[in-house]
Amino acid sequence: MNNIACFKVVIICSACWVLLVILLTLFTDNSVKTVFSVGLYNSSVSTAFEKKAMSVNSTLPDRTDVLLVAYMRTGSTFLGKVLGWRDDVFFWFEPLRKDRNWQYLRGNDLLCQDLKPACEITASNQQKIALRFLLDIFDCNLQPYDSMPTDINFKTELLPPSWFEYAKCKKSLNKSLTCNTALTNSCKKTKHRIAKVLRIDLEGTASLLERNPRLKIVQLLRDPRAIMNSHLRTGWYGMNLKSHQQIEADSIVLCSRLRNDILAGKSLMKLYPDRVRLLQYEDFKNLDEKVQKLYKFLNMELISQQNNILQSLKEDNSLHAKMSSTNVKYERHDGFHPFLFREQMDWVIAETVHKHCGDVLRELGLRQFKTEEEYRDLTQNVVIDKLPFELM
Template sequence: MFDISMIKKRWKRVLLTLGLIIATAHLYLTLFAVQERSYIREGRHLDSYVIQGTTAGQTFNLNKVTPKVTRVVAMDNDKNIFYKLNQKQLTTRNPNITTTSVDVSSNTSSTQDTTQIVNMVPEISYNVTHILIVAYIRSGSSLTGDILQQDPDSFYVYEPLHFTEKMGKKLQSVQLLNGKYVNIERKLFFNRAFTIINSYFDCNFSNLDFGTLVHGFQTFGNKTNKFIKCYVKKLGQKINKKLATQMCAVELEKMCQNSRFRTIKTIRIPMQYAEVYLKRYPSLKVIHLVRDPRAQVNSIVSLANTTRYNVGFAKQKCRAMERDHYFSEVYRTKYPGRIKRLYYEDLASSPIKTSESLYEFTGMNFTSVVRDYITGITSAGLSSCAICSKRANSSEHVEKWRLKLAFKDIQLIDKECMSVYKHYGFLPVQTEKDLSDLSIPLRKTI
């Protein structure tokens, strides 16, 4: 005779397994199969891609270059937000709160067209070190962030603003973990960005929205990836998405709170906003990651398989880099020992030496395990992964653009970026022969 109860148990296991597979597939289709138009704002980001997996490559579809954004909104906490537009300043949300203003934009250079930023954030003390990596698209930020998360005491968040910026073009509001709704329209991006970054730095995720928390980019963080795995598992147990997120966020907060170093990597925040966080977090260290604009353009061209936006992209990127240089110099003087300029070329050419200096700057422990990991990801691995940290040979990768870009395109980029070269020490290419002669340096030591 057949054992009916045994058959039912087996079918139940089959159905549970099938449900887990379907839930997992649904999650990864949602998180990784993202495809939309591309936008470049101030040379900072390029959002059109198809992510095929956590180590897969990207393909870009350049469609549009947006004009430079000159309206700047100074950010504060929920109690106070100041706007300074056309030299008029007004306060919203509780105007009775006393604040102080710090004008950091007395620049007399070409950055005068950027609206002044007003800073009025109260200082908060934490027994942790906060690290903010300010970078640009295709500047080596994935590699930098990955290196800095190898200290086991590090909590690393990869591009936490991507969901808000992307969905701000489509949605008016999103629901937060605490059940409230918040406006994420594009015009309010920097206000929302302030809350998101603070939430991760403070390990208080109640003000984060569900989309930000379960975004596929969070698989790039060693600890945030554990949250994603927890989320997938809960979905497989037929727990609804919101409850699954809330349950797993509890463990994520614990991992964050137990980490001495909290690192955020973003290509979506200009350097001028760094002072908001420097004032709020006395332990904050800012790493300003820079790469030769021509190398960045070449990387975009290679991914997009087009040269259509070479000049426009370079113009916007160099405009952003010029402003960031000014503010980074202001903050290096005002906050000594808390701002570090990192050249991708140095990290790729001398990964161990440069990584040691990064760990010294942040206070992290550069162990033999960390050293071995860095050696592995910079000397072997993938060469075609668009947003991965691994490179077949990172030192060769530094000069690759010189053998790929046409001399006439280089000349156009040099013309647009000449003032940036002077700030960062990059050198224009004089002749086509000089371009292909890799023994001739195109960056001077500053």
């Protein structure tokens, strides 16, 4: 009897142990949250979820939402026109600009300064509100934002077609609620919804891929020296860069953002190769060819209107080329001009950018000049071999 009793005890204990292990496993799986920290992408998003997300996206080829992530003076207006000036697109110009003109959201809980390397922990609801806003744009749920429709400039040359009715309404009625109805209707008529954001980093937007299976994200990168040159030569930005200390602080922030977004982008592209793409501004030299490849990645058809859009950008490029020989500062030109910084920006400032962005330049496949003579020698290419994030 004692042996039988002992055997029963062993069986019961073993069963309890197995049950405990199962319960712990289930509890652990349900309690682990997806953490979109740059260093944890691969371990925090399951392969099963990745396959599910890609499968859902592949069944919706005619309906793509796009988030264009960039920084000020990276060529985002140029790329925004390529994507957003089509009749089949609803395009929202910088929806996160309000109340953070010189700030950006970083990661999951930081609010950082654009002009100096300083961040503070912010209430998590700021990030949640920003992401909810973006999701609502993609769903055309715009009525909750009747008091904050946009900071878009209503100059004709800056107004995408999807905003014409709204702009007309605002000028005639000046009633936000009525006009937001027009905006919502305009959004619902389009095949693609696109938002351009400059005030949140790539890591901070990553959770949107899980929440919107139609979404694709493109991050626009650019040579940090060209960005700095544009900062200095753009009146409203350059007025904040009067001293060497201010220029260096701006370089530190810029290089830090580029560095983090490249790292986040490379991780996300491994997880979502058909939904996330790093782009390099310098890659759009052959504009027609590259735009076609970008449209293909975004499931956007080639339309007759495309030729007019690209022609207008080429004309902007010609205008800028004529102005570049002068020392006149400019407010905005949207043409393609990737390497003018070598003619326009002081070598001392280029050295400052080199100091903080050496690793970034290597990641972007761009040459770091050792002397001013090399820097001014235009026979030496800026691109060392080929651009690592070239559209293929």
